[in-house]
Amino acid sequence: MIDDMEGLNPEALKIKSLSLHWELMFTRAIFETPDMHEQGVLLDKVARLVETGRVRTTAQIAMGRIDAANLTRAHALVESGKTFGKVVLEGF
Structure with missing residues (x-):
């Protein structure tokens, strides 16, 4: 996980065709997107996976x-x- 890009050389990634991607759990809530309710759907799904032992x-x-x-x-x-x-x- 990269919280700070300082000191990261993107050119070193580029020559190897690598990329960086970020995921923020609360993006929908922060930006009040129209599909904000989907966050609850995803959390319910993860809860079921944890309860059944499929996710630890x-x-x-x-x-x-x-x-x-x-x-x-x-x-x-x-x-x-x-x-x-x-x-x-x-x-x-």
Whole structure:
């Protein structure tokens, strides 16, 4: 995932016929598109796939409640570059 294009050389991609594509889950809601309701349809479909086990979560590490200490630990873990999947903090 690329959040910042700074330092990315698009010419290096071009000579290999590569491309970049972005997907934002809430584009329809942000721009209030006429098909905004389709977001709910997609989320319902994903929920069914998760419930039947056809799609699995990428959450790997649950670090407990959202507080300053756990947030600091989670941030350090993600910053280490050694995580796989999602790091989860829940509740307040």
